Amino acid sequence: MTLPAISTDASLTLHGRYAVLRFERDDVRNALTGTRLIDDICTTVEWANSNRDISCLILTGSGRAFSAGGNVKEMRDQTGMFGGTPNEISDSYRRGIQRMSRTMHSAEIVTIAAVNGAAVGAGFDLCSMCDLRIGCDATRFGETFINLGIIPGDGGAWFLQRLIGYQRAAELSFSGRIINADEALNMGILLEKTTDEALMACAERYASDYASKPPIALRQTKRLMKLAQRQELEDFLDTCADVQAMCHGTEDHIAAVNAFFDKTTPTFTGK
Incomplete structure (x- = not known):
């Protein structure tokens, strides 16, 4: 089976009927903006949708974080998708990170987030877009946009309240606080929590099971x-x-x- 062409910001491996997309930008804590990760996610999901030999996709990160979301240095410097007039920034959101939101929502295969570390801002929202989330001791979540004076421009408010209900989603969004894996498990954000070392084996066990179904x-x-x-x-x-x-x-x-x-x-x- 031919794998899609993705950038060096991520790696894609195939395991029978399921695949693993790993973010490889630990230098920026796997930020989604200022890297090619949005393109890699969209390319991989579109490939999986069109490939009937794929049933499940695991998303995970290398290093310290699952994903830090938006690149705050670019926000400070008003560069990349955060630079330009309000109209230009709006267009950058529509053509950039919102493309990831639409693509993840249209995924025909089962998507699993193996959350190896911090998932904050758009990184948390990406997890919310997946069907299942498996966490570990190092897992942290935060809907932290409010702390930077912005809103979830990727549509996170739509995804999060469908995952945990309006009241809990509102509290996390209004406070911008960071929660650990135990609280995320109690809220229903995580399906399961395991040790750091057992995270991928746990996620792949789910993926292998689903991949064995019709x-x-x-x-x-x-x-x-x-x-x-x-x-x-x-x-x-x-x-x-x-x-x-x-x-x-x-x-x-x-x-x-x-x-x-x-x-x-x-x-x-x-x-």
Whole structure:
């Protein structure tokens, strides 16, 4: 399988039906702005969406942080996407970090954030855009935009309240405080917390499990989970009926049913 061309700011490895995208800019704590990481994330998700042999993508960071979000030095110097007139900055957000938000939201594969360290600002929002988040002792989260006199320009307020509810999201956004992995676990931000050393093994265990499922049904399940957030029940039930009818006609469904009766482990082909 041919991997997409990404920059040296990240590395992409393939493990059967799941892939790992690792941010490699520890020198700037894997900041999303001022690096090529936004392009790398978008390129990788778009590649995975179009590749039916991929079922899951893990995002993680190298070094001390998952991602520090925006580059504060560029904010101070008013360079990069933070430079120019208000109209130019607005356009930079739309063409830059908001492209990541749209791409992550349109991901057809299961996305898992293996949060190896601090995830603050847009780094926290990127985690919120993933389906699952696995943390470790070093994990820290912060919706810290308010501390810099700005707002979550990547749409973080939309994602975070859908993850933990309005009240908890509001408290984190109004305070800009940093929370540790234990509090994040209690809030429901993290699905699981492990040791620093066991983080990737834990995330890959989830990814391997999902990658072993019928590929068509897995992608359709994620699609329906997203659709349920914006459709009325009657419309949603109609969609479910049509998707279910399609799934009943797949070879993977027949293989799964036969394996159920034969008490064997099926092999799925995505057909």
